[in-house]
Amino acid sequence: DTGVSQDPRHKITKRGQNVTFRCDPISEHNRLYWYRQTLGQGPEFLTYFQNEAQLEKSRLLSDRFSAERPKGSFSTLEIQRTEQGDSAMYLCASSLRGLEQYFGPGTRLTVT
């Protein structure tokens, strides 16, 4: 499969725990994006990378959230001290030179 992959697909965690998600973009794509989607809403932008540089962060990305793309390939999104309001689908997308964005299947996070 040469599409965007995300791991895990589902994560259930207790409030206060830390979680980390991984995204593997399409191999030749230099841009990688993270979005969050809650039920009945469209995705909301969180952050994006061009190669290993994090170029933009949304105000939605509180200091409990951190994203990395250390070698310009895969990326991780970590949420520290999770809260129930963090429950959502976390979507990763990649693109080449900022054109069409191709999305992965998402990681569904449930915070209990």
Added chain:
Amino acid sequence: SQQGEEDPQALSIQEGENATMNCSYKTSINNLQWYRQNSGRGLVHLILIRSNEREKHSGRLRVTLDTSKKSSSLLITASRAADTASYFCATEEETSGSRLTFGEGTQLTVNP
């Protein structure tokens, strides 16, 4: 914040009929993209239309863009039950870098 607003929020039609969804946005854009999302799954890219284009076709899809009215429409012709999904418009704003701003989507149901 959501820039795009889709209309209608929900649409139910019979197989074989055409479906039209509209999207309005607020700021100047580089391009507008339409995505489909099946329940609980990732987003599938359908079509991208640049700000200097007025109409684009892809198979049974026709997209129009009117930058003077800041609006776009997606027409799906000869609909099929498999077209049942949520459809989102997303804009890449001129000042935003390459992040996308999504609307809340139109839920399309095609009845067999």
